[in-house]
Amino acid sequence: MAIRYGVQADTRDECMRALTELCERLGARPATLPTDVLGNGWLARAVPTPPADVEPDPGQQ
Numbered sequence: 001m002a003i004r005y006g007v008q009a010d011t012r013d014e015c016m017r018a019l020t021e022l023c024e025r026l027g028a029r030p031a032t033l034p035t036d037v038l039g040n041g042w043l044a045r046a047v048p049t050p051p052a053d054v055e056p057d058p059g060q061q
Helices: 014-024
Strands: 004-008 028-035 042-048
Touching: 004 014, 004 028, 014 028, 014 042
Parallel strands: none
Antiparallel strands: 004 042, 028 042
């Protein structure tokens, strides 16, 4: 299973700011932009950025 990081917040703007900060601090990239589809606040996800010299595994992009 691939590593995923999650951010949950009350508003879309707050969730986007937290996602941006998380990606900057951990060297990650957004995987899911903020969504309120779950009906329990806003949720976004990020995944680690693979090193430039490594090809991602199929299905792990």
